[in-house]
Amino acid sequence: MPLKGTTRLIGMIGDPIAKARTPALLNPRIAAAGADLAIVPLHIPAGAFGTVFPALLTLGNMAGFIVTYPFKEGCLAFADRISTGARLVGGLNAMRREEDGTWTADIFDGVGLLNAVKAQHDPRGARVLLIGAGGAGRAIAVSFAEAGAAAITVAELDDARADGLVSGLVAAFPGCVIRRGPPHAAGHDIVVNATPVGMNPDDGLPGEVGDFAAGMTVVDIVPAPAPTALLRKASAEGAATIAGSAMTDGQATALLRFFGIEE
Amino acid sequence: MPLKGTTRLIGMIGDPIAKARTPALLNPRIAAAGADLAIVPLHIPAGAFGTVFPALLTLGNMAGFIVTYPFKEGCLAFADRISTGARLVGGLNAMRREEDGTWTADIFDGVGLLNAVKAQHDPRGARVLLIGAGGAGRAIAVSFAEAGAAAITVAELDDARADGLVSGLVAAFPGCVIRRGPPHAAGHDIVVNATPVGMNPDDGLPGEVGDFAAGMTVVDIVPAPAPTALLRKASAEGAATIAGSAMTDGQATALLRFFGIEE
Numbered sequence: 001m002p003l004k005g006t007t008r009l010i011g012m013i014g015d016p017i018a019k020a021r022t023p024a025l026l027n028p029r030i031a032a033a034g035a036d037l038a039i040v041p042l043h044i045p046a047g048a049f050g051t052v053f054p055a056l057l058t059l060g061n062m063a064g065f066i067v068t069y070p071f072k073e074g075c076l077a078f079a080d081r082i083s084t085g086a087r088l089v090g091g092l093n094a095m096r097r098e099e100d101g102t103w104t105a106d107i108f109d110g111v112g113l114l115n116a117v118k119a120q121h122d123p124r125g126a127r128v129l130l131i132g133a134g135g136a137g138r139a140i141a142v143s144f145a146e147a148g149a150a151a152i153t154v155a156e157l158d159d160a161r162a163d164g165l166v167s168g169l170v171a172a173f174p175g176c177v178i179r180r181g182p183p184h185a186a187g188h189d190i191v192v193n194a195t196p197v198g199m200n201p202d203d204g205l206p207g208e209v210g211d212f213a214a215g216m217t218v219v220d221i222v223p224a225p226a227p228t229a230l231l232r233k234a235s236a237e238g239a240a241t242i243a244g245s246a247m248t249d250g251q252a253t254a255l256l257r258f259f260g261i262e263e
Numbered sequence: 264m265p266l267k268g269t270t271r272l273i274g275m276i277g278d279p280i281a282k283a284r285t286p287a288l289l290n291p292r293i294a295a296a297g298a299d300l301a302i303v304p305l306h307i308p309a310g311a312f313g314t315v316f317p318a319l320l321t322l323g324n325m326a327g328f329i330v331t332y333p334f335k336e337g338c339l340a341f342a343d344r345i346s347t348g349a350r351l352v353g354g355l356n357a358m359r360r361e362e363d364g365t366w367t368a369d370i371f372d373g374v375g376l377l378n379a380v381k382a383q384h385d386p387r388g389a390r391v392l393l394i395g396a397g398g399a400g401r402a403i404a405v406s407f408a409e410a411g412a413a414a415i416t417v418a419e420l421d422d423a424r425a426d427g428l429v430s431g432l433v434a435a436f437p438g439c440v441i442r443r444g445p446p447h448a449a450g451h452d453i454v455v456n457a458t459p460v461g462m463n464p465d466d467g468l469p470g471e472v473g474d475f476a477a478g479m480t481v482v483d484i485v486p487a488p489a490p491t492a493l494l495r496k497a498s499a500e501g502a503a504t505i506a507g508s509a510m511t512d513g514q515a516t517a518l519l520r521f522f523g524i525e526e
Contacts, residue, residue, distance in 0.1 A: 002294070003266075004287035005280055005304050012268075017324065020268035027265040040303050041268050043323030055318030060306030061280065 003038055008061050010039045010259060013053070013075075014068035017043040019199065019224045021248050022066055026256060033261045037063055046070055053078065057103070064096040064259055069196055072107070072135030079105035088142050088168055091135035093251075094258050106258055109136045110143025112251025113192070113219065116242050121190055121217040124148035129181075129188040131155045131206045133165045136221055136247075137194030141165060144190075145173040152176060155183035155207060183207035185216065191234075192219045198228035205230050214238035221247050266301055271324050273302045273522060276316070276338075277331035280306040282462065282487045284511050285329055289519060296524045300326055309333055316341065320366070327359040327522055332459055335370070335398030342368035351405050351431055354398030356514075357521050369521055372399045373406025375514025376455070376482065379505050384453055384480040387411035392444075392451040394418045394469045396428045399484055399510075400457030404428060407453075408436040415439060418446035418470060446470035448479065454497075455482045461491035468493050477501035484510050 012023055023039045030037050044052045049071060056062060057078060067075050072091035076082065079095060080102035086092045092105035117123055128149050130141050133156035141152055152169065156162035162180050169178045183206065185191050197206035199222050209230070212218060218234035220227075223244035231241045256263065275286055286302040293300050307315045312334060319325060320341060330338050335354035339345065342358060343365035349355045355368035380386055391412050393404055396419035404415055415432065419425035425443050432441045446469065448454050460469035462485050472493070475481060481497035483490075486507035494504045519526065 002287055002290040003301060003303055004290075005275075005283035005285075007286070007304055009303065009305075015323070018269045022268075023270070024265055024267035027267075031265070038266060038303075040266055040272065040301075041270055041324060042272075045321060045323055048318075048321045052318040052321055055311075055315040058308060058311045058315055060278070060308055061304055 004036070006036055008037050008063040009059075010037065010064045010066055011042040011056055011062060012039050012066045012068070013042045013044050013056075013071055015044055015046040015070060017041045017068070020068055021223050021245060022252075022255075025248060026252055029252070029256060029263060030261055033256075033263050035261055037259070037261070039066060044071065049074055062097060064094065066255065067093050067095065069135070076105060079103045081105065083107065085110070085139070085142060088172060089135065089138040090164070091138060093135070093139070094255055096258060107139045108251040108254045108258070109247060110139035110141070111254055112249070113140050113221065113247040114143040114147055115250035116246030117190065117217065117219060120240055120242065123190070125150045126189040127151045127153075127187060129153045129155065129183065129185060129191045131183045131191070131193045132195035133158070133161045134194065138165050140192055140194055141169055145169055145176045145178070149176055152178045153181040153188065154178070155181055184210045185212050186210055188216070190217045190219065192221070193228075193230050194221050196222065198222035198230060199224075201225055203229065205233065209233075212237040212239040216240070217242065219246070220244050223248060267299070269299055271300050271326040272322075273300065273327045273329055274305040274319055274325060275302050275329045275331070276305050276307050276319075276334055278307055278309040278333060280304045280331070283331055284486050284508060285518075288511060289515055292515070292519060292526060293524055296526050298524055300522070300524070302329060307334065312337055325360060327357065329518065330356050330358065332398070339368060342366045344368065346370065348373070348402070348405060351435060352398065352401040353427070354401060356398070356402070357518055359521060370402050371514040371517045371521070372510060373402035373404075374517055375512070376403050376484065376510040377406040377410055378513035379509030380453065380480065380482060383503055383505065386453070388413045389452040390414045390416075390450060392416045392418065392446065392448060392454045394446045394454070394456045395458035396421070396424050397457065401428050403455055403457055404432055408432055408439045408441070412439055415441045416444040416451065417441070418444055447473045448475050449473055451479070453480045453482065455484070456491075456493050457484050459485065461485035461493060464488055466492065468496065472496075475500040475502040479503070480505065482509070483507050486511060
């Protein structure tokens with residue numbers, strides 16, 4: 001900082017993008033590490049993604065991208081190299097330009113959220129309700145399965161999306177009971193909202209979740225406005241809560257390392 | 264500063280862009296004015312301009328563009344409203360998105376350089392040699408003609424470009440003697456290099472300029488590496504010199520006002 005002519009950019013793309021916390025969170029850490037690099041919010045209107053994103057890839061000073069809703073899946077087609085996690089999830093949240101000009105994709109959403117959960121609730125043996133099997137939801141499911149969750153219920157209205165995730169997880173993690181189900185909290189230890197419901201102040205709950213109870217941990221990936229209706233209800237009913245900022249915060253170090261920043 | 268999710272961007276586009284001084288010069292002034300706005304270098308490879316620039320225009324958080332070599336002319340086709348100066352020059356160096364989504368174009372290159380020259384040499388009555396009639400050169404020619412120069416010699420190898428500028432200036436400024444000529448310093452009071460010759464460290468002079476003399480003022484719009492071969496020769500021969508940074512510095516306030524920043 002400040003941005004100068006030589007600064008290489010990491011474009012943070014999404015629609016909307018104004019509520020993204022990553023630029024404000026990571027730019028000071030990048031500057032402190034002495035790198036001439038900056039994370040720049042780029043609001044791509046969703047309908048223009050197919051023409052705009054290929055154009056952004058050709059910019060000479062683009063070091064990479066951090067990708068948020070709704071582009072995590074669409075970006076994958078532009079990557080030359082895809083990590084195992086990103087391939088299993090079917091989405092990415094980070095792309096890096098290598099020295100030879102090719103692009104490497106990875107995903108850190110699940111790692112970030114899992115780190116935040118671990119501080120409050122041991123994921124090993126836990127019964128997890130995952131609401132939403134979009135890009136972030138799938139990354140979270142993979143991370144919980146890898147961390148030793150006993151069971152994962154996937155609540156998702158889109159059949160193809162839900163069945164794709166369940167069959168992929170079942171094949172990769174035979175020790176974890178994975179099935180589709182309604183978004184009811186009862187019978188679960190950890191509940192995760194991985195839908196965008198809650199981004200608008202007048203959004204309600206992401207489905208008929210029923211009652212929460214003490215001993216449960218409820219996580220909402222929606223970063224703002226915090227707390228969401230879901231977390232307010234969970235808190236009122238005695239459950240522990242983790243706000244959306246935790247996912248972002250928990251993956252910060254992993255993202256910086258992916259982009260070659262050593263702190 | 265720092266850049267955050269809500270930050271609106273002014274893309275500084277060029278090929279190359281790494282030597283552009285405007286981002287480092289103006290971002291601290293924008294931050295000091297309290298605006299959530301940042302100038303971001305975007306290196307568009309020249310051959311990709313036709314596909315990349317329209318894509319950048321669709322980004323939702325683009326407040327505008329600052330345009331440098333070689334895109335000042337090409338951008339004009341994308342503006343809905345063009346200032347008189349930009350129209351006469353046939354190029355722009357700034358584009359602003361209005362509230363209704365339309366784009367307004369203007370050019371401040373000539374104003375910036377003229378302000379720098381005025382501090383050392385009165386342009387009124389001066390005989391000016393202008394080497395290069397590209398976007399910046401034409402802007403400089405218009406500003407010297409407006410400021411009351413007695414004569415302007417335009418040294419430019421491209422016939423169409425040179426004749427277009429001369430005929431436009433002759434029509435607009437009947438009191439100024441405007442003609443094409445070789446890039447010889449003799450007989451001129453002020454010499455301006457408005458070509459990119461000098462941007463590479465092993466570039467020579469922008470033509471066979473002959474000898475400079477005391478009383479002359481020699482200006483080079485190339486911002487780095489400073490001083491260029493042209494300015495080293497001018498200085499050795501007793502002429503006053505103005506480096507490329509002056510053009511950038513002299514237009515800073517005008518650019519900020521164009522983008523709505525009041526200091």
